[in-house]
Amino acid sequence: MDAQERVIRVTFPSRIWERQAWNFLKKHRDWVANRWSSIPPAIHFENGVSIPVLGKNLELRFTGEELTGKGRGKVQKKGRLLLVPGGPDDRDRYLREWLKAQLREELERLVSSLTRRIGRKVTSISLRDMRTRWGSCSSKGRLTFTWRLVFAPPAVLHYMVVHEMAHLREMNHGVHFWEIVERLCPRHETHRKWLKQHGDQLHRYQI
Numbered sequence: 054m055d056a057q058e059r060v061i062r063v064t065f066p067s068r069i070w071e072r073q074a075w076n077f078l079k080k081h082r083d084w085v086a087n088r089w090s091s092i093p094p095a096i097h098f099e100n101g102v103s104i105p106v107l108g109k110n111l112e113l114r115f116t117g118e119e120l121t122g123k124g125r126g127k128v129q130k131k132g133r134l135l136l137v138p139g140g141p142d143d144r145d146r147y148l149r150e151w152l153k154a155q156l157r158e159e160l161e162r163l164v165s166s167l168t169r170r171i172g173r174k175v176t177s178i179s180l181r182d183m184r185t186r187w188g189s190c191s192s193k194g195r196l197t198f199t200w201r202l203v204f205a206p207p208a209v210l211h212y213m214v215v216h217e218m219a220h221l222r223e224m225n226h227g228v229h230f231w232e233i234v235e236r237l238c239p240r241h242e243t244h245r246k247w248l249k250q251h252g253d254q255l256h257r258y259q260i
Contacts, residue, residue: 097259098148104135104258106152107159108207111135115144145260149200153180156203163214164196170237173221184256187248188213190220201255205248212244 096102103110111133118138128151129136137148157180164175176194183199190196196217202210215238223230234241 190217
Protein backbone atom coordinates (compact mmCIF):
# COMPACT_ATOMS: atom_id res chain seq x y z
CA MET A 54 0.00 0.00 0.00
CA ASP A 55 1.46 3.31 -1.10
CA ALA A 56 0.55 6.00 1.43
CA GLN A 57 2.00 8.69 -0.80
CA GLU A 58 0.15 7.86 -4.04
CA ARG A 59 -2.87 6.45 -2.18
CA VAL A 60 -2.92 3.21 -4.17
CA ILE A 61 -2.85 -0.52 -3.47
CA ARG A 62 -0.30 -2.51 -5.47
CA VAL A 63 -0.42 -6.27 -5.86
CA THR A 64 2.87 -7.96 -6.81
CA PHE A 65 3.03 -11.64 -7.66
CA PRO A 66 5.51 -14.02 -9.39
CA SER A 67 5.26 -14.44 -13.15
CA ARG A 68 4.49 -18.15 -12.69
CA ILE A 69 1.25 -17.25 -10.89
CA TRP A 70 -1.92 -16.64 -12.88
CA GLU A 71 -3.47 -13.20 -12.47
CA ARG A 72 -6.73 -14.88 -11.47
CA GLN A 73 -4.93 -16.60 -8.58
CA ALA A 74 -3.57 -13.27 -7.40
CA TRP A 75 -7.05 -11.73 -7.45
CA ASN A 76 -8.46 -14.69 -5.54
CA PHE A 77 -5.73 -14.29 -2.92
CA LEU A 78 -6.56 -10.59 -2.63
CA LYS A 79 -10.28 -11.30 -2.24
CA LYS A 80 -9.56 -13.92 0.41
CA HIS A 81 -7.67 -11.32 2.47
CA ARG A 82 -9.91 -8.37 1.68
CA ASP A 83 -10.71 -7.74 5.37
CA TRP A 84 -7.01 -7.39 6.18
CA VAL A 85 -6.55 -5.11 3.16
CA ALA A 86 -9.50 -2.99 4.22
CA ASN A 87 -8.14 -2.64 7.78
CA ARG A 88 -4.68 -1.67 6.53
CA TRP A 89 -6.17 0.81 4.06
CA SER A 90 -8.30 2.45 6.75
CA SER A 91 -5.20 2.85 8.95
CA ILE A 92 -3.42 5.02 6.36
CA PRO A 93 -3.73 8.65 7.46
CA PRO A 94 -5.69 10.93 5.12
CA ALA A 95 -3.72 12.95 2.58
CA ILE A 96 -2.90 16.58 3.34
CA HIS A 97 -2.83 18.96 0.41
CA PHE A 98 -0.77 22.12 0.68
CA GLU A 99 -3.29 24.94 0.69
CA ASN A 100 -3.67 28.31 2.37
CA GLY A 101 -4.11 27.93 6.10
CA VAL A 102 -2.81 24.36 6.28
CA SER A 103 -0.42 23.75 9.17
CA ILE A 104 2.62 21.56 8.54
CA PRO A 105 5.36 20.38 10.93
CA VAL A 106 8.83 21.55 9.92
CA LEU A 107 11.64 20.20 12.09
CA GLY A 108 9.36 20.11 15.10
CA LYS A 109 7.59 23.46 14.59
CA ASN A 110 4.09 23.83 13.15
CA LEU A 111 4.00 26.47 10.42
CA GLU A 112 0.90 27.82 8.68
CA LEU A 113 1.07 28.09 4.90
CA ARG A 114 0.28 31.33 3.11
CA PHE A 115 0.51 31.34 -0.69
CA THR A 116 1.12 34.97 -1.65
CA GLY A 117 0.74 34.57 -5.42
CA GLU A 118 3.63 36.98 -5.97
CA GLU A 119 5.72 36.39 -9.08
CA LEU A 120 9.20 37.27 -7.89
CA THR A 121 12.14 37.76 -10.24
CA GLY A 122 15.91 37.93 -9.97
CA LYS A 123 17.43 37.05 -6.60
CA GLY A 124 14.00 37.03 -4.99
CA ARG A 125 12.62 34.35 -7.30
CA GLY A 126 11.28 31.39 -5.41
CA LYS A 127 12.17 32.86 -2.04
CA VAL A 128 10.04 31.37 0.72
CA GLN A 129 9.93 33.48 3.87
CA LYS A 130 9.28 32.38 7.43
CA LYS A 131 7.66 35.04 9.59
CA GLY A 132 6.88 33.76 13.05
CA ARG A 133 4.49 30.86 12.61
CA LEU A 134 3.66 31.82 9.02
CA LEU A 135 5.38 30.42 5.95
CA LEU A 136 4.97 32.78 2.99
CA VAL A 137 5.29 31.02 -0.36
CA PRO A 138 5.47 33.05 -3.60
CA GLY A 139 4.70 31.99 -7.15
CA GLY A 140 1.68 30.88 -9.10
CA PRO A 141 0.08 27.41 -9.15
CA ASP A 142 2.82 26.05 -11.43
CA ASP A 143 5.72 27.19 -9.23
CA ARG A 144 4.70 27.41 -5.60
CA ASP A 145 4.87 23.67 -4.82
CA ARG A 146 8.38 23.52 -6.24
CA TYR A 147 9.46 26.60 -4.28
CA LEU A 148 8.05 25.12 -1.07
CA ARG A 149 9.60 21.70 -1.68
CA GLU A 150 13.02 23.25 -2.33
CA TRP A 151 12.74 25.36 0.82
CA LEU A 152 11.82 22.32 2.93
CA LYS A 153 14.77 20.38 1.53
CA ALA A 154 17.10 23.28 2.29
CA GLN A 155 15.91 23.38 5.91
CA LEU A 156 16.43 19.64 6.27
CA ARG A 157 19.85 19.72 4.65
CA GLU A 158 21.00 22.46 7.00
CA GLU A 159 19.85 20.46 10.02
CA LEU A 160 21.42 17.26 8.70
CA GLU A 161 24.74 19.00 8.18
CA ARG A 162 24.60 20.30 11.74
CA LEU A 163 23.84 16.85 13.16
CA VAL A 164 26.51 15.15 11.05
CA SER A 165 29.08 17.71 12.14
CA SER A 166 28.25 17.18 15.82
CA LEU A 167 28.47 13.38 15.50
CA THR A 168 31.53 13.04 13.27
CA ARG A 169 34.09 13.14 16.09
CA ARG A 170 32.11 10.71 18.25
CA ILE A 171 31.69 8.25 15.38
CA GLY A 172 35.31 8.61 14.31
CA ARG A 173 34.47 8.48 10.60
CA LYS A 174 33.86 11.17 7.99
CA VAL A 175 30.78 11.64 5.82
CA THR A 176 31.66 12.38 2.20
CA SER A 177 28.24 13.57 1.01
CA ILE A 178 24.61 14.01 2.01
CA SER A 179 21.84 13.41 -0.53
CA LEU A 180 18.08 13.89 -0.30
CA ARG A 181 15.58 11.77 -2.21
CA ASP A 182 11.89 10.93 -2.07
CA MET A 183 12.36 7.33 -0.98
CA ARG A 184 9.27 5.29 -0.15
CA THR A 185 10.56 2.06 1.33
CA ARG A 186 13.36 3.33 3.58
CA TRP A 187 14.24 6.44 5.55
CA GLY A 188 17.95 6.55 4.90
CA SER A 189 21.04 4.69 3.73
CA CYS A 190 24.82 4.78 4.05
CA SER A 191 27.38 3.61 1.51
CA SER A 192 30.79 2.14 2.29
CA LYS A 193 32.30 5.35 0.86
CA GLY A 194 30.59 7.53 3.45
CA ARG A 195 27.68 8.76 1.35
CA LEU A 196 24.52 9.35 3.36
CA THR A 197 21.10 9.46 1.72
CA PHE A 198 17.85 10.40 3.44
CA THR A 199 14.26 10.84 2.38
CA TRP A 200 13.53 14.56 2.39
CA ARG A 201 10.21 13.82 4.09
CA LEU A 202 12.09 13.47 7.37
CA VAL A 203 11.68 17.25 7.55
CA PHE A 204 8.17 16.47 8.86
CA ALA A 205 9.42 14.11 11.58
CA PRO A 206 10.07 15.08 15.21
CA PRO A 207 13.65 16.34 15.74
CA ALA A 208 14.48 13.41 18.03
CA VAL A 209 13.49 10.95 15.30
CA LEU A 210 15.62 12.80 12.77
CA HIS A 211 18.56 12.68 15.19
CA TYR A 212 18.10 8.93 15.56
CA MET A 213 18.09 8.46 11.79
CA VAL A 214 21.38 10.33 11.45
CA VAL A 215 22.91 8.29 14.26
CA HIS A 216 21.62 5.08 12.66
CA GLU A 217 23.13 5.80 9.25
CA MET A 218 26.39 7.19 10.61
CA ALA A 219 26.81 4.09 12.78
CA HIS A 220 27.06 2.19 9.50
CA LEU A 221 30.30 4.06 8.85
CA ARG A 222 31.74 1.82 11.58
CA GLU A 223 29.59 -1.27 11.11
CA MET A 224 28.02 -1.99 7.71
CA ASN A 225 25.49 -4.34 9.26
CA HIS A 226 22.89 -4.50 12.03
CA GLY A 227 24.90 -6.68 14.37
CA VAL A 228 25.57 -6.32 18.08
CA HIS A 229 28.42 -3.81 17.67
CA PHE A 230 26.26 -1.64 15.40
CA TRP A 231 23.49 -1.36 17.98
CA GLU A 232 26.04 -0.68 20.72
CA ILE A 233 27.15 2.41 18.77
CA VAL A 234 23.55 3.50 18.25
CA GLU A 235 22.76 2.95 21.95
CA ARG A 236 25.73 5.04 23.03
CA LEU A 237 24.82 7.97 20.78
CA CYS A 238 21.03 7.71 21.01
CA PRO A 239 19.90 5.96 24.22
CA ARG A 240 16.18 6.24 23.30
CA HIS A 241 16.64 4.81 19.82
CA GLU A 242 14.04 2.08 20.39
CA THR A 243 11.39 4.73 21.07
CA HIS A 244 12.25 6.56 17.85
CA ARG A 245 12.30 3.34 15.81
CA LYS A 246 8.85 2.54 17.19
CA TRP A 247 7.61 6.01 16.20
CA LEU A 248 8.71 5.44 12.60
CA LYS A 249 6.98 2.06 12.49
CA GLN A 250 3.76 3.44 13.93
CA HIS A 251 3.65 6.91 12.39
CA GLY A 252 5.99 6.76 9.40
CA ASP A 253 3.05 6.78 6.98
CA GLN A 254 2.28 10.30 8.20
CA LEU A 255 5.44 11.58 6.53
CA HIS A 256 4.02 10.55 3.15
CA ARG A 257 0.59 12.09 3.65
CA TYR A 258 1.75 15.52 2.49
CA GLN A 259 0.86 15.77 -1.18
CA ILE A 260 3.60 17.87 -2.73
